[in-house]
Structure formats: structure tokens, C-alpha cells
Amino acid sequence: MTRQRRIIYDALMAKRDHPTADEVFSRVKKTMPTISLATVYNSLEKLVECGLVRQVNRDRESTRFCPNLKEHGHFYCRECGSVHDIDLPSTRPSGLGLSLPPGFKVDHLDLNLLGTCPECGAKQQP
Amino acid sequence: MTRQRRIIYDALMAKRDHPTADEVFSRVKKTMPTISLATVYNSLEKLVECGLVRQVNRDRESTRFCPNLKEHGHFYCRECGSVHDIDLPSTRPSGLGLSLPPGFKVDHLDLNLLGTCPECGAKQQP
DNA sequence: AATGAGATCAAGAATTATTCTAAAAAAATC
DNA sequence: GATTTTTTTAGAATAATTCTTGATCTCATT
Numbered sequence: 001m002t003r004q005r006r007i008i009y010d011a012l013m014a015k016r017d018h019p020t021a022d023e024v025f026s027r028v029k030k031t032m033p034t035i036s037l038a039t040v041y042n043s044l045e046k047l048v049e050c051g052l053v054r055q056v057n058r059d060r061e062s063t064r065f066c067p068n069l070k071e072h073g074h075f076y077c078r079e080c081g082s083v084h085d086i087d088l089p090s091t092r093p094s095g096l097g098l099s100l101p102p103g104f105k106v107d108h109l110d111l112n113l114l115g116t117c118p119e120c121g122a123k124q125q126p
Numbered sequence: 127m128t129r130q131r132r133i134i135y136d137a138l139m140a141k142r143d144h145p146t147a148d149e150v151f152s153r154v155k156k157t158m159p160t161i162s163l164a165t166v167y168n169s170l171e172k173l174v175e176c177g178l179v180r181q182v183n184r185d186r187e188s189t190r191f192c193p194n195l196k197e198h199g200h201f202y203c204r205e206c207g208s209v210h211d212i213d214l215p216s217t218r219p220s221g222l223g224l225s226l227p228p229g230f231k232v233d234h235l236d237l238n239l240l241g242t243c244p245e246c247g248a249k250q251q252p
Numbered sequence: 253a254a255t256g257a258g259a260t261c262a263a264g265a266a267t268t269a270t271t272c273t274a275a276a277a278a279a280a281t282c
Numbered sequence: 283g284a285t286t287t288t289t290t291t292a293g294a295a296t297a298a299t300t301c302t303t304g305a306t307c308t309c310a311t312t
Contacts, residue, residue: 002259002260002308004260005260020298021299022298034262035261035262036261036262036263036264037262037263037299038261038262038299038300038301039260041299042261043260043261055185057183057185057186058236059181059183059189060186060269060270061298062298062299063186073224075226075230078233084227084230086226087224088224089224089225097215097223098199098212098213098215099213100239101210101244103248104201104210104239104241104242104247105242105247106201106239106240106241107241107242108239108240108241109237109238110184110236110237110238110239111235111236112235112236112237113226113232113235113236114234114236115230115231115232115233115234116231116233118227118228118229121230121231128279128289128290129278130289147269147270160290160291162290162291162292162293163291163292164270164290164291164292164293165289165290165291167269168271169289169290186269186298186299188268188269
């Protein structure tokens with residue numbers, strides 16, 4: 001844990017959302033103006049390796065980083081672009097009631113939902 | 127439907143797998159050697175717009191294209207890199223038994239599973 | 253406190269997948 | 283058949299990320 005990694009980690013924990021590397025860079029520059037974007041990428045990679053942080057991807061958009069370590073899915077609002085964590089049901093030995101063909105061994109699962117978040121839904125039809 | 131779009135679509139239907147744009151480009155060049163990569167990208171985009179083909183993404187890897195129109199998830203083998211379609215359970219009004227917080231409206235769902243496919247599992251422990 | 257080895261950082265170049273641009277070619281419409 | 287619109291092509295441009303290189307830091311050992 002170096003100083004820059006700690007600051008990056010703290011920035012992520014302070015605002016438990018889903019920033020991109022670039023957003024993390026912006027936030028961290030406030031406390032450490034000399035940090036470089038490359039260091040942000042390197043440090044985030046290390047934090048992911050250590051299991052302190054998770055990567056989140058939707059399609060080919062910029063990777064986002066998420067300090068929620070519990071296994072969970074993500075909901076993306078099409079209107080406002082917000083990202084929300086979604087709990088997965090605990091009844092999930094190898095999926096969510098999925099019937100996998102025999103022989104497939106699942107060790108990880110990524111679930112992304114697309115739609116409208118409560119705030120934007122309320123705005124549209126009040 | 128132009129000639130190039132048809133050829134691209136046919137290439138996708140001929141081998142119902144999950145090629146990247148570049149792989150599609152390679153395949154299509156065999157029947158139409160003058161086609162350009164930009165056309166492959168443009169045409170795939172059009173085919174996706176028309177709903178004839180689907181995009182599939184895993185993390186930030188190259189986008190893959192999939193002619194299976196049924197809603198389904200994807201299994202990625204870590205060993206051999208193969209991609210398999212996975213049926214989703216029909217009991218899925220807004221997810222797979224997910225308990226979404228109220229107000230979230232889901233219109234699309236992406237599910238990616240990571241693990242070992244039957245072939246690679248068999249190779250490892252015979 | 254000095255030394256030295258190894259890890260880490262910073263800045264910018266390089267890479268990769270994809271998109272954009274502009275001109276030529278093809279197709280559709282009149 | 284002329285004209286307008288769409289599509290194709292080739293190459294330049296872009297964006298996110300990774301790589302490279304030299305400088306800097308860390309820290310155990312002297």
C-alpha cells in the first residue's frame with residue numbers, strides 16, 4: 001500500500017459509486033495534484049488484484065470501479081447514466097435458477113440490467 | 127440489404143458462433159476480397175439496428191456478434207476462450223428471481239458467466 | 253546514516269478497437 | 283437516363299488503456 005494507492009482507495013470508499021479511471025483521477029488530483037493517470041490505472045489494477053475493488057463493465061464503455069465487494073449485479077439507467085448495485089438472490093449455486101448444460105463449471109457471473117431508475121421514471125410520468 | 131450486408135449476414139449465419147468484427151472481416155474477405163473493415167463495422171451496426179444480429183460484450187474485449195435472436199446469456203471458457211449461448215429461465219419478468227428495489231424498470235438484461243467449458247473440464251481431469 | 257535492491261511513479265509514446273471523413277461507387281427515384 | 287440519396291472504401295482520427303523508460307521512493311542491511 002503506497003500513498004497513492006491509499007488515496008485512490010480512500011477516494012473510492014468516500015463516495016461509494018462507480019467512477020471511471022478518469023473520474024478517479026479527477027477526484028484524486030484534488031488531494032494529490034501531481035499524481036499521473038498511469039498511476040491511477042496501475043493502482044486500480046493492483047487494488048483489483050488484491051480484491052479490494054471490483055471492475056465493472058458495460059458493453060465497451062470505460063471500465064468503472066466499485067468498492068462493493070459483495071457479489072452483485074449492476075443496473076444502468078438509460079436516462080441519467082447512473083449505476084446501481086443490485087443484490088443477487090442467494091439461491092445461486094451456479095446461476096440464478098439457470099439450467100446450464102452439464103459440464104459447465106461457473107466461477108464468476110456478471111449481470112447487467114438496463115432500464116430506467118426510480119428517479120428518472122418519476123420525472124417522466126408524474 | 128446491400129450485397130456486402132447480405133454476405134456479412136450469411137457469414138454469421140453459416141457458422142453460428144460469436145466472431146469479432148475482425149473475424150467477420152477475415153471470413154467475408156474470402157467471398158468478397160475487396161470489402162473494407164469499415165464496411166464490416168457499418169454493416170454489423172445496421173444488422174444490429176434491424177435486430178437481425180446481437181452484440182455481445184465481455185468486459186472491454188472486442189465486441190462479438192451473435193445471430194441467436196432468442197434472449198440468452200453467454201458462457202465464456204477461461205481455458206479455450208469459447209463462447210456458448212445459455213438459455214435464460216422463462217420465469218423472468220424483470221430478472222431471474224431478482225428482487226429489485228421498487229421503481230426500477232428493466233428493459234434489457236446482460237448475463238455473462240465465466241468458467242470452464244465441458245471440453246476443457248474433461249481435458250484437465252480425465 | 254549510507255548503500256543497494258527492488259518496487260513504484262510519472263510522462264509521454266504506443267496500442268487497439270472503433271468511429272469519423274471525404275471521395276468514389278452503387279442504388280433508388282424521378 | 284439524369285439526379286439524388288445511400289453505401290462503400292481507404293485512411294485519418296479518437297478514446298481508453300497499456301507500455302516504456304528513467305526518476306524516485308522504500309526499506310532491509312550494513
